[in-house]
Amino acid sequence: MRKEEFFNYLDHPERLSAESLPKLKELVQTYPAFQTAWMLLLKNLKLLNDPEFDHYLENGAIFVADRRKLYFFVNKEEPQVETAPEQKTDPLEREYMNTGFYKLSNSPQQDESLIDLIKSIRKKQGQKMIEDADKQSEETVEKKDKNSFVSETLAKIYAQQGLYKKAIQSYENLSLKYPEKSTYFAGQIENLKKLMN
Numbered sequence: 001m002r003k004e005e006f007f008n009y010l011d012h013p014e015r016l017s018a019e020s021l022p023k024l025k026e027l028v029q030t031y032p033a034f035q036t037a038w039m040l041l042l043k044n045l046k047l048l049n050d051p052e053f054d055h056y057l058e059n060g061a062i063f064v065a066d067r068r069k070l071y072f073f074v075n076k077e078e079p080q081v082e083t084a085p086e087q088k089t090d091p092l093e094r095e096y097m098n099t100g101f102y103k104l105s106n107s108p109q110q111d112e113s114l115i116d117l118i119k120s121i122r123k124k125q126g127q128k129m130i131e132d133a134d135k136q137s138e139e140t141v142e143k144k145d146k147n148s149f150v151s152e153t154l155a156k157i158y159a160q161q162g163l164y165k166k167a168i169q170s171y172e173n174l175s176l177k178y179p180e181k182s183t184y185f186a187g188q189i190e191n192l193k194k195l196m197n
Contacts, residue, residue: 001027009040013073016044028060035064042074150174155188164196 001023009016016024024041031037038060045053064070150173158167168189175185 006037006040010036013040013043014047016040016047018048020044021048021050028063033063038063039070039073042070046074150177159192159195164192168192 001020005023006027009020021041021044024037024044027037028034028041042053042057042060044050045056061067061070150170152174155167155170155174158164158170171185171189171192175182175189178185
């Protein structure tokens, strides 16, 4: 396909026909990443109601960066082919190719709802931060509980090493952990306090 012919089809997609279809197929086969060629091919297939349209659409959608443009280009109703002399169309007239085509109109209601949406998102983020902090503090407490593993043997080792405060603390923890032996642990604590003095 010649360059002039390609640009002519781009300016006047209504002129796409059974004659242009094999040329466009060959073009996308030779240059698979050529998204404008894919758009023209898909438009050509759509105009001809070709049964291969769905197959080519699946493949072509991968190579077209903006699928909204593809949709508007392929589905835009084109006027019938004119027999009058060719007139160049202004590229800005092709609204589906113009980036301004996708702008949303700003109405006061939309602005207010946008502000409400932002507020709700910030509120949710704040709640999540609080929940994360609570979870983190719970994990820290759990770690400390795991680190405060205490046994009677450990308390005796502390006492033998002269670490009386640690030994007393261990016996106090054991007393809370095993209330049935609290009398025994209280006696051990008394003995350690005597040794400290």
